[in-house]
Amino acid sequence: MIGFGDVTQRLAGNSYNVDEDSHIELDQELARNTGTGKLLVKVCPAQVYSEKEDGSIGILFAACLECGTCRAVASPGSLKWHYPKGGFGISFREG
Amino acid sequence: MAQDVVAEVDFDVIVIGGGVAGTVCAYQLAKAGKQVVLIERGEQPGSKNLSGGVFYCRVMEQVFPNFVKEAPIERQITRNVLSFLNPTSHFNIDYWDQRLAEPVNAVTVLRAKLDVWLSEQCEAAGVMVMPSVRVDSLLFDGDQVVGVKAGQDELHAHVVVAADGVNSFIAQEAGIRVKEANKHLAVGVKSVIGLPQKVIEDRFGVTGNEGVAYAVVGDCTQTVAGGGFLYTNKESVSVGVVLRLDDLEAKGLKSSEVHDHFLQHPAIAPLLRDGELLEYGCHLTIEDGPKMSSHDITRPGLIIIGDAAGFTLNTGLTIRGMDLAAGSGIAAAKTIVGALERGEYSQHAMDDYKYQLDASFVGADMKTYAKAPDFLDVSRMYKEYGLLLADIFHDIYNLDTTPRKHVAATALGAFGRSNLKLTTTIGDALKAARAL
Numbered sequence: 001m002i003g004f005g006d007v008t009q010r011l012a013g014n015s016y017n018v019d020e021d022s023h024i025e026l027d028q029e030l031a032r033n034t035g036t037g038k039l040l041v042k043v044c045p046a047q048v049y050s051e052k053e054d055g056s057i058g059i060l061f062a063a064c065l066e067c068g069t070c071r072a073v074a075s076p077g078s079l080k081w082h083y084p085k086g087g088f089g090i091s092f093r094e095g
Numbered sequence: 096m097a098q099d100v101v102a103e104v105d106f107d108v109i110v111i112g113g114g115v116a117g118t119v120c121a122y123q124l125a126k127a128g129k130q131v132v133l134i135e136r137g138e139q140p141g142s143k144n145l146s147g148g149v150f151y152c153r154v155m156e157q158v159f160p161n162f163v164k165e166a167p168i169e170r171q172i173t174r175n176v177l178s179f180l181n182p183t184s185h186f187n188i189d190y191w192d193q194r195l196a197e198p199v200n201a202v203t204v205l206r207a208k209l210d211v212w213l214s215e216q217c218e219a220a221g222v223m224v225m226p227s228v229r230v231d232s233l234l235f236d237g238d239q240v241v242g243v244k245a246g247q248d249e250l251h252a253h254v255v256v257a258a259d260g261v262n263s264f265i266a267q268e269a270g271i272r273v274k275e276a277n278k279h280l281a282v283g284v285k286s287v288i289g290l291p292q293k294v295i296e297d298r299f300g301v302t303g304n305e306g307v308a309y310a311v312v313g314d315c316t317q318t319v320a321g322g323g324f325l326y327t328n329k330e331s332v333s334v335g336v337v338l339r340l341d342d343l344e345a346k347g348l349k350s351s352e353v354h355d356h357f358l359q360h361p362a363i364a365p366l367l368r369d370g371e372l373l374e375y376g377c378h379l380t381i382e383d384g385p386k387m388s389s390h391d392i393t394r395p396g397l398i399i400i401g402d403a404a405g406f407t408l409n410t411g412l413t414i415r416g417m418d419l420a421a422g423s424g425i426a427a428a429k430t431i432v433g434a435l436e437r438g439e440y441s442q443h444a445m446d447d448y449k450y451q452l453d454a455s456f457v458g459a460d461m462k463t464y465a466k467a468p469d470f471l472d473v474s475r476m477y478k479e480y481g482l483l484l485a486d487i488f489h490d491i492y493n494l495d496t497t498p499r500k501h502v503a504a505t506a507l508g509a510f511g512r513s514n515l516k517l518t519t520t521i522g523d524a525l526k527a528a529r530a531l
Contacts, residue, residue, distance in 0.1 A: 003370075004286065004358070007351050010375035017138065043343060045284040045350045045377035066143060067377040068262040069282040069350070072275070072340055083136055083264070086245070087227030091142040094287040094331070094374040095206030 007047045011063050019088040022061040024048070024070075025080040031057055034075040043069050065090050106132045106223070107435055109243055109252040111230045111265055113140030114206075115150075116401025116420035117258030118213035119158055123428035125220040129435060132250065133214065133222050134243070136229040141210025143260075145378040147283040147324055147337060149201045149308045150209075151418040154456070157425060159216065163199045167208040169328035170306025172201040174299075177412060178362075179481030180313040180323070185362045186484035196305065203306055203326050203333070204417075205287075230259070233269050233397070239440065240269075240396035253440050254431050255397050258424070261379045263403040271397070272390050277340035279383040279405075279468075281321050284354040285335030288370035292330050298366060299327055310412065313481040315357040319346050320477060321382075323357050324414070325366065331373055332366065334358060339382050350377075380416070381407035383468040385461050393445040398427045408460060410467050411531050419457050426451035470530035473523055475515065483513045 004010060031037035037057040040049040046065045050058045066089055071081040083089070110121045113135035121133045137143040149172050155162035163171070174191040195201065214224050234242035234249060242251035257265045261280070266272040290298075299307045306327040315323030320342040325334040336357050338350055357363060380402075381387055387405025392398070400406070406419035430448040434440055452458040486509040491502065500508065510517070 003367075004288075004372040004375075007375070010286075010372055013372060014374060014376070039344060042347065042349045043282065043340070045282060045354065047351060065377045067282055068379045069340065069377070071262070072277055072280055072379065073344060083229055083262075086136045086229035087138050089143075090376075091138050092145060092207045092374065092376055094333075095141055095145050095208070095210070095376070 007045075011046060014065075015091045015093055016062060017088050017091060018062045019084050021085075022059065023082050023084045023089070024059050024061045024064065026057055026059060027078045028056050030075065030078040034078060036073075036075045036078045039073055040070050040079075043073055045069070104251045104253055105242075106130045106250065106252045108132075108254045108256060108431055109134065109250055110256040110258055111243065112258035112260055112401070112403070113137070113210060113214050113224070113226070114144050114258060114260060114401060114420065115210070115213065115417045116403075116406075116424040117256065118210065118217050118424075119421045120256055120258060120400060120424035120428050121222045122158060122213070122217045122220050123425060124431060125217065125222045127428070127432045129432065131222045132252075133217055133224045134228050134230055134245065135214070135224070135226045137226060139211055139226050140214035140224070141207045144206040144210055145283070145285060145376045146204060146206050146417065147285055147333075147335060147378070147380060148414040148416065149326060150204050151201050151413070151415055153198070153200060154418050154421045154425070158421065163202065167212050168202040168204055170203050170301070170304055171196045171199045172203060172308050172326070173305045174301060174307040176307060176309040178309055178311040179484055180311050180315050180360065180362060181481045181485050182314050183361070184485035184489070186481060186488065201308070203308070203328050205328060230265060233265060238395050240394055253396065253435060254445075256427055256431070257397065257399045257403050258401045259403050261381060261402040263399070266399055266403060271394055272399075275387060277344070279381060279387050281337045281339045281380050281382045282343070282350055282377055283335060283337045283380050284350050284377045285333055286354070286358065286375050287328070287331050287333050287373040288367050289331045289373045290367075290370045294369075295327050295330070295332070301327065304329075310414065311357075312476055313478060315360065315363075316477065317346070317348055317353055317356055318474075318477045319343050319348060319353060320472065320474070323363075325363065332370065334363070334367065337380060381405055382409060382471075384408050384419075385465040385468065388461055393442065393448055395442045395445060396440045398430065398445055398448050400424050400427045406457060406461070408464050408467070409471060410464050411471055411527075415460075419460070422455050422457035423452065426455055426457060464530070466530035470526050473526065475519070475523060479513060479515055483509060483515060486513065
């Protein structure tokens with residue numbers, strides 16, 4: 001985007017305390033069959049989800065801004081998403 | 096009546112979540128002499144929180160008489176702009192009034208700063224603030240909520256307050272609240288753009304600590320139900336979009352691209368020019384508060400407040416959450432103080448909360464605006480009406496040497512060229528009059 005960089009560049013300016021364990025777990029087969037995978041790629045403002053060449057969904061959990069949009073739109077059973085452990089994840093400095 | 100005696104407690108009350116609702120509730124309880132712990136999953140209160148609108152802060156005087164003077168507020172909002180945005184035009188209603196600062200009615204805040212201040216007030220009042228702890232689940236004794244579990248640790252209390260935000264894991268995972276319908280939820284995507292104070296004053300026509308808030312409908316969301324917002328902080332501008340999840344999915348758009356489209360819009364980009372991105376964030380929000388808050392908000396030993404209970408209102412003109420969060424926190428504290436004095440934590444005792452809400456502006460306003468979400472569902476709001484307004488004014492100001500008509504005839508002419516039917520428009524107007 002003009003002036004403010006792409007999403008990845010923008011997130012680089014945010015403050016994270018990244019956990020070693022992912023707080024996101026996707027059932028790849030369900031995600032593919034239900035269309036949830038492609039949907040997550042679109043709705044996530046942090047672009048945590050990306051579609052790989054083989055059609056599977058890559059998950060960059062460290063970029064998560066913890067809004068919960070993916071959890072709201074995912075088809076039942078396809079996504080396990082919880083807040084990261086206490087003290088981990090995004091720390092907004094402005095809010 | 097259930098047995099109300101809980102043998103051993105660590106605290107009188109456990110509050111989950113250090114946002115506006117949780118801190119206000121905890122503060123009121125501590126002021127009443129109760130033993131309170133406030134548990135927050137972020138490294139400090141506010142670090143997970145994001146606002147997308149102004150704080151209508153008069154309610155805070157009930158808690159902190161000098162709130163506006165002492166709290167870290169950004170600007171006092173005295174100018175409100177409602178903007179119908181089209182691809183190459185906008186029609187704005189621009190209302191500035193110094194009376195809005197006498198007394199101060201609305202302020203902008205940055206939550207990472209405000210919530211820290213609120214939690215400091217809590218600590219000073221005797222609340223034990225416990226950051227970096229994620230509550231995993233509630234503890235039950237039969238139907239009675241008796242505490243919380245966080246990792247291997249268990250804490251017991253007479254009453255638990257769930258102020259854990261819009262995702263409301265605590266209530267959902269305990270089976271108390273069902274998963275919210277996507278039509279009732281929206282994702283807010285926001286950038287905070289740093290600009291020098293002088294530039295903000297000159298660009299937005301504000302002086303001193305006054306500020307402006309824009310509510311935008313139309314091309315800002317590329318016709319997705321929702322809207323755009325922009326408001327001034329001391330030395331930054333918060334700007335972004337709110338997108339209803341069901342419609343975002345239906346339109347097949349990328350949320351980050353809708354955000355970028357709004358910031359690049361020719362009506363918006365000049366307001367942000369030469370700014371520096373300070374933060375890019377997103378947060379889930381509630382589009383139909385009245386429906387969401389009509390679900391269960393109490394259980395024996397449990398009260399749900401703030402966003403977790405659905406206390407948000409979008410009236411089309413004002414978008415409210417933080418004031419309702421504070422109001423629900425105050426109402427819950429009143430109920431809990433009474434319950435602790437009687438030693439009674441049954442469903443009946445907790446249901447006093449609904450009475451306290453109805454006795455306050457929170458319950459009253461949730462009822463008044465119960466139909467607002469249905470009106471805002473009118474898709475013409477997001478495209479046709481903005482275009483019609485611009486067409487009418489284009490006909491008035493575009494003096495192209497054709498003979499002029501009176502304003503009423505000009506408006507009817509523009510209406511005739513639009514895709515709108517008179518009957519639907521009158522219907523929408525009546526709907527608006529009833530809902531807003």
